[in-house]
Amino acid sequence: METESKQIMQWVKQGFIKKSDIKPALQVSGILPDTHRWILFIEHLFLWLGMLALSFSVVFFIAYNWDAMGRFAKFAIIEGLIMACLIFNVYKEKDRALANMSIVAASILLGVLLAFYGQTYQTGADKWELFAWWALLILPWVIITRLAALWLIFVILINISLWLYHEQMGRLFEHEFFARNSQLWLLAIPNMLIWIGWEILARYFSCLNARWAIRFPAVTCGTALTILLVEQMFSHTGVELQSAVLYALIIVVANYVYRIKIYDLFMLASLCLSVIIVVTGVFARIFSNSGDTAGLLFILSLLVVGMSALAINWLRKIHRQHES
Numbered sequence: 211m212e213t214e215s216k217q218i219m220q221w222v223k224q225g226f227i228k229k230s231d232i233k234p235a236l237q238v239s240g241i242l243p244d245t246h247r248w249i250l251f252i253e254h255l256f257l258w259l260g261m262l263a264l265s266f267s268v269v270f271f272i273a274y275n276w277d278a279m280g281r282f283a284k285f286a287i288i289e290g291l292i293m294a295c296l297i298f299n300v301y302k303e304k305d306r307a308l309a310n311m312s313i314v315a316a317s318i319l320l321g322v323l324l325a326f327y328g329q330t331y332q333t334g335a336d337k338w339e340l341f342a343w344w345a346l347l348i349l350p351w352v353i354i355t356r357l358a359a360l361w362l363i364f365v366i367l368i369n370i371s372l373w374l375y376h377e378q379m380g381r382l383f384e385h386e387f388f389a390r391n392s393q394l395w396l397l398a399i400p401n402m403l404i405w406i407g408w409e410i411l412a413r414y415f416s417c418l419n420a421r422w423a424i425r426f427p428a429v430t431c432g433t434a435l436t437i438l439l440v441e442q443m444f445s446h447t448g449v450e451l452q453s454a455v456l457y458a459l460i461i462v463v464a465n466y467v468y469r470i471k472i473y474d475l476f477m478l479a480s481l482c483l484s485v486i487i488v489v490t491g492v493f494a495r496i497f498s499n500s501g502d503t504a505g506l507l508f509i510l511s512l513l514v515v516g517m518s519a520l521a522i523n524w525l526r527k528i529h530r531q532h533e534s
Contacts, residue, residue, distance in 0.1 A: 338374035358420035
C-alpha cells in the first residue's frame with residue numbers, strides 16, 4: 211500500500227493526476243478505505259472484542275460458581291470450549307478472520323485450563339512455570355497458524371514467565387554486568403534479542419511482517435533501557451558504561467534501520483521520545499543541586515518543548531523524503 215501511495219504521488223508530481231483528483235485516485239486504488247472496508251473493519255473489531263469477552267467470561271463464570279461445580283464439570287467446560295474453537299478453526303479455514311479469532315480464543319482458554327488445573331490439584335508448581343508451559347503448549351499453534359497475534363501472545367507469555375522467575379528465584383543473570391537494576395535488564399536483553407530476531411525473520415517469512423506486533427518487543431526494550439539510564443543518573447554510583455554504550459548503539463542502529471532500510475515512522479518517533487527523556491534526565495541531574503526548583507522546572511519545560519519541536523520537524527522531513 212505504501213508503494214501504491216508513493217506511485218500515485220509521483221504521478222501527481224509528474225502532472226498525470228490533477229491535485230483535485232488525488233482523493234478519488236486514492237479511493238480507487240484502495241488506499242483510502244471506502245464504506246465497505248469501514249464496515250468490514252467494524253465487523254472484525256466487534257468479532258475480536260466478542261471473542262475476548264467470551265474467553266474471559268469463562269474464567270469469571272467458573273470462579274463465581276467454584277463451590278457449586280464439581281472439578282470434572284469445570285474441566286469439561288474449558289476443554290469443551292477449546293475443542294469447539296479448534297473445530298471451528300478447521301471448519302472456517304477459508305474465512306481467515308473467524309479462523310484466526312478461534313485459534314486465539316483457544317490459546318487464551320488453554321491458559322485458563324492450566325490455571326484451573328493448578329488451582330484444583332495444588333500441584334505446587336511456581337507461577338512462572340504456568341506461563342512457561344502456557345507458552346510452550348501454544349507454540350505448535352503459533353508455528354502452524356503463522357498468526358502475528360499469536361506470536362505476540364507467545365512473546366508476552368515469555369516476558370511474564372521470565373519476570374516471575376526473576377521475582378521468585380532472584381537474578382536471572384548472575385553476571386556482574388547485570389548486578390544493578392536486574393529486572394530492567396531482564397526486560398531489555400530478551401526483548402532486544404526477540405526484536406532483532408523478529409526483524410530478520412520478517413524478511414524471509416511474510417507472516418511475521420506485521421509492524422504492530424514487531425513494535426511490542428522494540429518498545430518494551432526501549433522503555434526498559436530508558437528507565438534504566440534515568441534511574442542510574444539519579445543513583446549514587448551514576449550511569450554505568452555498559453548501559454550508556456548499549457543505549458547509544460541501539461539508538462544509532464535503529465535510526466539507520468528504520469530511516470534507511472525499513473521505513474517505520476512509529477519507531478523513529480519512539481526513538482525521539484526516548485532521547486528527549488534521557489536528555490531531560492541529564493539536565494535535571496546536572497542542575498538538581500541548584501536549589502531553585504521552580505527555575506529548574508522552567509528550564510526543563512523549555513528544553514522539552516524545544517526538543518519536541520526539533521523532533522517533529524525532523525520526523526516531517528524524513529516522512530517527506532520517504533514519500534518523494
